[in-house]
Amino acid sequence: MSKKFEKVFISMFLCFFIASCTNQSLQQQSLYDALGQYEGITNITHQLILVIAQDERVKHRYKDANMQRFKKGLSDYICVAVAGPCEYTGDTMQMVHAGHNYTNTEFNAIVDDLILAMEQLGIPVATQNRLLAKLAPTYKDVVYQ
Amino acid sequence: MTMTRNFLVLTMALVCYVSNAAILDLKDADTISRSRLLATGGASTIEGAAGGGIVPMAVLAGYGAQEEQGAAAFGSYVDTSDYQLEVIGGSWSWRNRIELSFAQQELTHDSLTAALSLPTDSISQRIIAAKVRVAGDLIYTAMPQISIGAQYKKNLDFLVPAAVGAQADSGTDVNLTATKLILGGFFDRNLLLNTNLRYTNANQTGLVGFGGDKNDDKELMVEASAGVLLNRHWLVGTEYRQKPDNLSFIKEDHWQTAFVGWFPNKRIAVVAAYVDLGGVATFKDQTGWYLSLQGSF
DSSP: OOHHHHHHHHHHHHHHHHHHHHGGGSOOOOHHHHTTHHHHHHHHHHHHHHHHHTOTTTGGGGTTOOHHHHHHHHHHHHHHHTTOSOOOOSOOHHHHHTTSOBOHHHHHHHHHHHHHHHHHTTOOHHHHHHHHHHHGGGHHHHBTO | OHHHHHHHHHHHHHHHHHHHHHHHOTTGGGGSSOOSOTTTTOEEOTTSSEESSSSBOSSOSSSOOTTOEEEEEEEEEEEESSOEEEEEEEEEEETTTEEEEEEEEEEEOHHHHHHHTOSOSEEEEEEEEEEEEEEOOTTTSSSOEEEEEEEEEEESOOHHHHHTTOOBSEEEEEEEEEEEEEEEEETTEEEEEEEEEEEEOBSGGGTTOBOOSSOOSOEEEEEEEEEEESSSSEEEEEEEEOOOOOOSSSOOOOEEEEEEEEEEETTEEEEEEEEEOOOBTTBOOOEEEEEEEEEEO
């Protein structure tokens, strides 16, 4: 391999690693503000419900659900997850999902739908990713419970 | 030249599939019943397994989640100054657990044929492989997704490889791979990190046979790739592949690529790359271009 390309390659790698390590400490707008505060979060959950309603993979899961309650609960949950000034009064993620045996496929479907909903609302990719990073760890409390 | 014909036919079929998918249901394709997120099926490597271009990843082909299946078909082309490589292949995955893949490679070496007055101008190889996801999830677990795979390779034109000292016309690579997508990990863009340990004695992936006069034993090779998803459709990154050096007649160099992957929807992936293969069988500085087209089903 050429020495020049080797240098480019190594510096790209180092850049990735260093940036991923120092990323958290960079000064930036709080995620809560980036999402447009509570109103922005409610818009996302509203849009998500519209997308889910069209999604054959998961819509049957919401057949008997009280969607107003779901919307409020999810909005509060997200608000707390992004360190917003809210109180989440619902059950833990584990409690909410226990006994339903939600599948890996369904979890992926909801994430798919959430990304689509955020895209439809024109939320910037960076903000989308920051929110997804906060929500992804719920996987272990939701799937196959 | 049947390979070239097959390559053209498959590539044209893929182009048809891809253009249909692009025109008819670009929107629809976002919600087809393959549920893993866009780009998480990776592309198809030149050896058939899901990954980048030259380095496999722990992800399985297609977009099937754990209650689904998935498949992919691909055609890839590499052109350095003195060599061309055509690859066609396919893969199938079941419940995001097992991946089976197939690749047929044809290396054209006109410059070498002219220089050494060889009786042939190409070498073909067939690769059959399996990969199992043993732990973790690419995105949703703290630990990376970890897969173990084996690639059985059969060199179909062993005349030239044998003449330069290769010991066997077939071999099996064993891969242990870890891959992680860190959400927002690179300036709030999703960061893909991947490492593969390959236990192999293949010369130039097996196109120049297996083992050699200098070394006949399998060795552990380190491969790595890293990329950033600019958004969910565009992945830019780089790969490095350490190579064995088994033949005293022709030194083998490590490989690397810098690539751009485009994932317009869950049916299509296009990867273009700049490749640096170093010296390949007496010809120095083999740099050039790589293009791969993948359809997912």
